[in-house]
Every structure is written in C-alpha cells, then in structure tokens.
Amino acid sequence: MDMIKSVQYYVNKMIDDVTGMKTLLLDIETTPIVSLVTTQSALLTKECYLIDRIDNRQRDKMKHLKCICFIRPTRESIQYLIDELRDPAYGDYYLFFSNTLQKADVERLAEVDEHEVVREVQEYFGDYLAINSDLFSFGMSPYHLFGSNISTWDATAFERCVRGVSSVLLGLKKKPVIRYERASSMTHQLANEIQRRIQQEGQLFDFRRPDTPPILLILDRRNDPVTPLLTQWTYQAMVHELIGIHHGRVDMSNVPDIRNELKEIALSPDQDPFFKKSMYWNLGDLGANIKKYVDEYQSKTKSNMNIESIADMKRFVEEYPEFRKLSGNVSKHVALVSELSRRVAQDHLLELSELEQNLACNENHNTDLKSIRQMLEDHNISEVAKIRLVLLYALRYERMPNNAIKSLVDLLDAVGVSEKYSALVPAILFYAGYQQRQDDLFSNQTFLSRGKSALKGLKGVENVYTQHTPVLGETLDLLIKARLKDTDYPFADGTHQQARERPQDIIVFMVGGATFEEAKYVAQLNATTPGVRIVLGGTCIHNSKRYYRAPVTL
Numbered sequence: 001m002d003m004i005k006s007v008q009y010y011v012n013k014m015i016d017d018v019t020g021m022k023t024l025l026l027d028i029e030t031t032p033i034v035s036l037v038t039t040q041s042a043l044l045t046k047e048c049y050l051i052d053r054i055d056n057r058q059r060d061k062m063k064h065l066k067c068i069c070f071i072r073p074t075r076e077s078i079q080y081l082i083d084e085l086r087d088p089a090y091g092d093y094y095l096f097f098s099n100t101l102q103k104a105d106v107e108r109l110a111e112v113d114e115h116e117v118v119r120e121v122q123e124y125f126g127d128y129l130a131i132n133s134d135l136f137s138f139g140m141s142p143y144h145l146f147g148s149n150i151s152t153w154d155a156t157a158f159e160r161c162v163r164g165v166s167s168v169l170l171g172l173k174k175k176p177v178i179r180y181e182r183a184s185s186m187t188h189q190l191a192n193e194i195q196r197r198i199q200q201e202g203q204l205f206d207f208r209r210p211d212t213p214p215i216l217l218i219l220d221r222r223n224d225p226v227t228p229l230l231t232q233w234t235y236q237a238m239v240h241e242l243i244g245i246h247h248g249r250v251d252m253s254n255v256p257d258i259r260n261e262l263k264e265i266a267l268s269p270d271q272d273p274f275f276k277k278s279m280y281w282n283l284g285d286l287g288a289n290i291k292k293y294v295d296e297y298q299s300k301t302k303s304n305m306n307i308e309s310i311a312d313m314k315r316f317v318e319e320y321p322e323f324r325k326l327s328g329n330v331s332k333h334v335a336l337v338s339e340l341s342r343r344v345a346q347d348h349l350l351e352l353s354e355l356e357q358n359l360a361c362n363e364n365h366n367t368d369l370k371s372i373r374q375m376l377e378d379h380n381i382s383e384v385a386k387i388r389l390v391l392l393y394a395l396r397y398e399r400m401p402n403n404a405i406k407s408l409v410d411l412l413d414a415v416g417v418s419e420k421y422s423a424l425v426p427a428i429l430f431y432a433g434y435q436q437r438q439d440d441l442f443s444n445q446t447f448l449s450r451g452k453s454a455l456k457g458l459k460g461v462e463n464v465y466t467q468h469t470p471v472l473g474e475t476l477d478l479l480i481k482a483r484l485k486d487t488d489y490p491f492a493d494g495t496h497q498q499a500r501e502r503p504q505d506i507i508v509f510m511v512g513g514a515t516f517e518e519a520k521y522v523a524q525l526n527a528t529t530p531g532v533r534i535v536l537g538g539t540c541i542h543n544s545k546r547y548y549r550a551p552v553t554l
Contacts, residue, residue, distance in 0.1 A: 003134065003168075006130065007128075010126045010171070011037060018068055022049070023066075024068050027071040029077075032129055033129060033130075036129055036268065069096065072098050093118045094119055126167065132269050133270075134534060137537060138160060138161065138540070142512065165194055165509055168537060170205070177213045178194060178215075178492035179491055182487065183223070212501055212502070218511065219510050220512060221512025224471035224472065225395055225547075233283055234516070236279040236516050237515070243339065243340075251264055255339050256342075259335075274333060287310055310337055310338050355371050356388070358371075360468045361467045369404055372393055387548070390409065395432070395441070399434055409425050470518045476508070479503065504533065507534075513547065514536055516541065
C-alpha cells in the first residue's frame with residue numbers, strides 16, 4: 001500500500017499508453033495530484049511537451065499534438081471539457097477521470113464530440129493528494145466540512161469524502177471491513193455511505209479476497225484536539241508548522257535575505273532522497289546530518305573555513321557558488337534548517353514547547369497555571385503562542401471545579417491579545433470539549449487510566465519536547481492487537497465482525513484533518529510492526545494555525 005506509487009502508476013500509464021508528441025491538460029484539483037508524484041522533466045522524457053490547465057482557453061491550436069486530459073469528474077471540469085471538445089485545440093483526445101464517471105456525463109461528452117476527436121475514455125482512481133507513501137489528503141478546507149451544526153456534514157464536503165475514500169480503496173484494490181467512532185455521527189454517516197457505494201459498485205470492488213480483510217477505520221478529529229495544537233520538532237512537521245507546506249511546496253519568500261532561487265522550495269519524499277531519509281528526524285539530528293554533507297564537500301574543496309553552527313553552514317554555502325550548483329538539494333535544506341532554527345530562537349519555542357508538552361501529558365494544575373500566566377505576561381511571546389497555551393489549558397482542565405479558564409481569557413484581554421483569538425477558547429470547547437470526545441484524551445478519567453498515564457511517564461522519552469503520543473497511537477495499537485472494542489468502534493452497516501484476528505492492511509481516514517505528528521507515528525508502526533501495513537489520510541493536513549481557526553467559524 002503505497003499512496004505515491006498508486007497515483008504514479010496511473011499517471012505513467014496515461015502518458016506511456018499514448019505514444020508520440022502530446023500535451024497534458026489538468027484541472028485545478030488534478031494539477032497538485034500529478035505534481036506531487038512526478039516532475040515536468042520526467043514528463044518531458046515521455047514526449048509530453050506541454051502541461052496546461054483545461055480552464056485556460058487562451059491555448060494555441062496545435063492539431064499535430066495528441067491531448068491527454070486528466071480531470072476530476074466535477075460539474076465544472078466536465079463543462080470545461082465540453083467547451084474544449086466543441087472547439088478542439090488538438091488532434092486526438094484521451095480522456096481520463098480521477099474517479100467514477102456518471103453515465104449522463106459520458107452521454108453529454110459523446111454528444112459534443114462532433115469533430116470525433118475522442119479516442120479513449122477511462123476512469124483512473126487517483127482522486128487524492130499523495131503526500132507521503134503512507135499519507136494522503138483531499139486538501140479540503142477545514143472551514144467547510146460542517147452543515148447546520150458541528151455534528152452534520154456539508155453536502156458537498158460529504159460527497160467529496162465518499163468519492164475520495166472510494167478512490168483510495170479502488171486505487172489500492174481493497175474491499176475493506178469498515179469501522180468508525182461510536183460518538184461521532186459524521187464518521188457513522190460516512191462509514192455507512194461508503195459501505196453502500198461499495199455494494200452498489202459491486203464489480204469495481206471485486207478484488208481477490210485476502211485471508212484477513214483490510215480495515216477502513218474512520219475517525220473524527222474532535223476526539224483528539226490536542227495533537228494539532230503542539231509545536232513540532234521533526235523535519236516535515238516542523239516545516240509545516242512554522243512555514244507551511246502546500247501541495248509539496250514551501251513558500252520561503254518572507255524569509256530574511258533569502259536568495260531568489262530558494263524563494264519557493266519543493267519538498268517531496270519521492271523526488272528528494274535526502275528529505276525522504278530525514279523527514280522524521282528531529283531538528284538536532286537534522287542539523288548534524290546536514291553538517292556532514294557540508295563537511296564532505298568542504299574536504300573536497302580543501303576549504304579550511306571553520307563550520308560549527310547552522311549559521312556557518314549557511315555562510316559557507318553562499319560563499320561557494322560551485323557548492324550551490326553541485327549540491328542544490330543540500331543548499332535547499334541548509335536554507336530550510338537555518339530558517340527553522342531562527343524561528344525556534346525568535347519565537348522562544350523551546351520554553352513554549354516544554355510547557356505545551358506538560359499540559360498535554362501531565363496533570364499539575366497549580367504549576368501549569370503559574371507558568372501559563374508568566375508566558376501570557378511576557379511581551380516576547382507571540383499572541384498565537386499565548387492562545388495555544390490557553391486552549392491546551394482549557395481542554396485539559398475543563399472539567400476541574402474552580403478552573404481558571406475565565407481568568408486566563410481575561411488575562412489575554414488585559415495583555416492586549418486580539419479578541420478574535422480569545423474567542424477561540426469557548427469555540428474549541430464547544431467544538432472538541434469533553435462532551436464531544438469519545439476517548440479518555442488525557443488518561444485521567446478513571447483510576448485505571450490515571451495509573452496507566454503515570455506508568456507511561458516512567459518509561460522514559462527521547463526528550464521533554466516529544467513526550468506526547470497522539471490518541472491515534474493507542475487506537476492503532478489496540479486495533480493491531482485485535483483488541484479495539486466493537487462498542488467504541490462499531491462496524492458499518494452490512495459489514496460483519498470478520499476482523500477478529502490481527503489485521504494486515506489498515507486504512508485510517510480522519511474526518512476534520514490529520515497531522516504530520518500522526519503521520520510520523522504511522523510511519524514508525526510500518527517500520528517496526530512486521531506484517532502490518534497502515535496508511536493515514538485526512539480531509540486536510542493541519543498545522544496549528546489552520547486547526548484552531550476552524551472552530552471559530554462554526
């Protein structure tokens with residue numbers, strides 16, 4: 001189960017099966033789907049000389065070229081395709097859709113093909129963004145998931161998720177047993193509708209049955225509101241948290257003194273071997289390993305410049321243009337790590353992260369409250385960091401009698417934090433407070449879970465900044481051991497309790513968005529659990545800014 005290879009297979013098949021000189025037409029949603037799994041230079045080697053958008057009507061007519069169209073079967077994209085076929089710019093058209101096509105749409109396309117240019121129509125199931133080999137997303141806005149309240153779907157978002165998850169299953173050739181979170185009506189509705197579509201599309205899902213059926217586990221972000229609020233310390237997660245990764249690209253244009261060629265950086269585990277190797281390293285290991293690369297080059301150039309820090313590395317790379325040319329990839333990572341290090345110092349992330357981790361992992365009310373008040377009164381701490389601390393405090397101590405949530409909100413106002421931020425505190429409790437959650441988020445609701453939480457602390461952790469384990473971790477551990485309770489995670493209508501034995505293939509889908517911290521946990525499980533393969537997906541991939549702004553829009 002490799003999400004990148006699954007989409008790559010379809011893209012390569014489209015390009016390879018159409019011989020000769022060709023152009024590739026994409027829509028607004030298939031453009032990032034394709035760009036995440038291939039490059040323009042790779043397409044050029046296959047005689048694909050032009051890549052354009054179907055909504056661009058200013059293209060030149062080139063009848064000598066064949067045209068491959070890869071689009072989502074949405075009303076807008078099909079209308080653009082109809083306009084294209086009425087006045088074709090190319091000689092032959094090969095139409096590929098990223099998901100199932102309605103019969104009525106096929107008929108409409110046939111009607112407008114008066115020039116008889118359409119040579120082929122196919123459904124290729126790549127209707128998702130393949131971010132890592134075991135991580136996918138639909139790139140949806142977290143603000144538009146909900147209907148009339150936080151427990152109902154927006155109709156468009158619901159249909160996108162049903163079709164997207166179905167595409168993932170078809171691309172991976174899996175007909176799963178489906179489970180969902182008991183307390184979440186949204187996961188229940190999604191599970192039942194996907195199950196209904198699988199039965200409806202019987203032939204499409206007619207795959208060879210494995211001994212152990214695959215499992216599709218549908219979860220709700222609201223069950224774990226803490227993970228997206230924490231400062232991250234591994235490479236991929238940290239870049240997304242501090243700068244942002246959008247469709248595999250990082251916008252560095254706001255970084256001080258950045259060179260032109262580094263204003264936008266591509267980060268792809270498929271196309272960048274160093275990133276693939278380093279994406280789950282913490283910042284310290286990352287700096288040390290990049291230093292090795294620079295040292296290797298330095299020994300080759302016989303340079304005697306003393307390199308002891310990330311700033312030294314950055315200066316060395318800038319002073320040796322031939323190094324930049326030979327090792328553009330390392331140069332890119334030096335720039336990224338340099339900016340991450342600058343932000344850690346500027347934003348006081350070491351002190352903040354230690355307090356965040358304590359709030360997430362340990363219950364010590366008086367100490368926590370004192371530390372938070374000190375941070376709120378510190379002028380060097382940003383508004384965004386202050387509100388995250390109060391959100392974490394509110395989530396942990398919401399049920400404690402005489403908690404200080406109101407006084408902390410008052411203090412936010414007193415130190416000049418914008419009202420739009422302080423309004424997030426009641427909003428997140430309404431969205432993901434203890435009444436909305438199913439599991440014991442802080443392991444503090446029963447005597448047994450408190451004991452388990454204390455034992456967890458004794459095992460020892462890598463460092464104080466990585467104590468936290470997402471709720472997904474415990475859920476997957478129980479599922480892998482076939483001990484996930486049917487009462488908490490029931491089976492969808494029409495699926496039976498076939499999954500008594502240890503599962504082999506697990507597809508997790510997070511309604512409301514997944515995080516890179518959870519992706520890292522899944523990657524670790526894949527690396528250390530023989531015989532089990534897991535992929536994680538979500539409506540989007542959160543960083544803290546994207547996450548905490550969603551509830552206030554409800």
